[in-house]
Amino acid sequence: MAEVWLVLKRVLGLDPALFASVYTDPGALLVPALVIALVAAASTMLGHVAILKLNHIGGLRLLSALVLSAVVMAVLQVVEVAVTWVVASVVLREPLPLLPLLIVGLFSTAPLALNFLTAIPHFGLMLGRVWQAWSYLIVVVGVAHAFQLKFWWALGFTLAGWVAMQLLARLMHRPLNWVGSRIWTLATGRPTMVTAQDILSGAPIVPVVQRTEGHR
């Protein structure tokens, strides 16, 4: 655990020596990287406790939702890294080693270990954006150092990965929503998610005019 803590601190500090060792000895950093990602996923779920509360989710269902969130986060991270890998390999005309890139991707979740702080009312949302920016910076710096690329190349490759993810999210909007909803229902036992925005839309409110008829 002490080793994971040390690696976490070095990742957050964008330590170039650490990212260089990702390329030379990726196997040694795989376990700490996975633990960091797990901590980040758990912390993210703690930050989202409001949504779960709104949906009356507790006990085993809460645990299922936590695991589900961790899996989704890992899948998204792997897809983004894979896209970055494809783009970089095509542009450089030689396949980059995948494992170091995967570890950089897992490392980039390090700032999200503080995601529980996003539960802070109002300021939490701003903190969430800061963590995301920090996370992206880790990917860029990590890719640059791990593969000894210039900063702008690393930025270009990672940006391509990010853009691809955004496009994918928009193009696959409907099927992803359907799958997400099915998985959510399986994990939590609730057919739909009620968010604060749903409440704001006024959907559950019965108009007074209807209810007042015959009352007074």
Add this chain to the structure above:
Amino acid sequence: MIAWILGTLAIAALVFVLLSPLESLRWWADRGEREVRDTFELLPEESCADTDSHRFLVYLSGVGVLGGDELSGRELAWLESVAAEVPDVTVVADVFPYSVDNSGLLQRATVWLWGFLDRVRRRMYSNPLHFLINFRNITQVLVSSDPRYGPTQSIGLAQEIWHSLQRHGYVPGSGDPVYLAGFSGGAQMALGAGWFLRGIGVPVSLISIGGIFGDDPGLDRMGHVWHLSGSKDRMQHLGDVVFPGRWPTAPLSTWGRAKREGRVTKRVIGPMQHDGAKAYFGRRSFGPDGRNYAEITRDAVVEILREPAPSDPVLPAR
């Protein structure tokens, strides 16, 4: 040792802030959703006063208040003076804005803590300990302004305001205008609740008295927003700073939209500070024309109440 104490206090404050949304979330999970489904219940006729008023002023106090029935002497005197000036307006001032179910801090299991802090405030004002009351209520202002938690908080408050309006004679469906007068953080709470009140057909406007508020969605449903401030009140600028939706860089926010549509009026009414004897309800501090601060504030509010009621805003397409 000092660092240890400060660190402990900081962690305690962080935990307190982190837990602050739980009150409204627990309420929503336990009974709020059910109540709202039956909602905005109508009170039995015997609980409602008869009134000839067709205008209502709902006063929501600042973050120093302990409960709906715990207004300061200055506030009570000021509200009486407003009611005397505009007898055709019904003044409602029994809602605790920083709670989803109108339970004041002295009506809870932690009454011993809030009662103690209140006694400290009365006897040793210089002791900063009593600011824990303000801190607690400020966290609820932050909850209200957060799009994730705000709606659950605001729907509870709106329901309490709705009940109180009916107790004071408001006839549901009448379309009588309601002015939400929010002092300090009460302005943000008013905006949050205003969204839901307008949703059930109550025309609402906001009179902010040194109000601190964000770019709440409720702004879209306010007929008009009057922001009254004192030239020496620096606290009221917090809203301009802390809420990015109020920055000039956010012209598309609800605040930017309200300003663009001419639904915001800002008035500096005198040299008031934010809180205390030299603030908006002070009776021993006087403006250049000889009126005391409470009278200046009263006259500004009465002038608004005597204007024709604002028309409904055009809701943005969603």
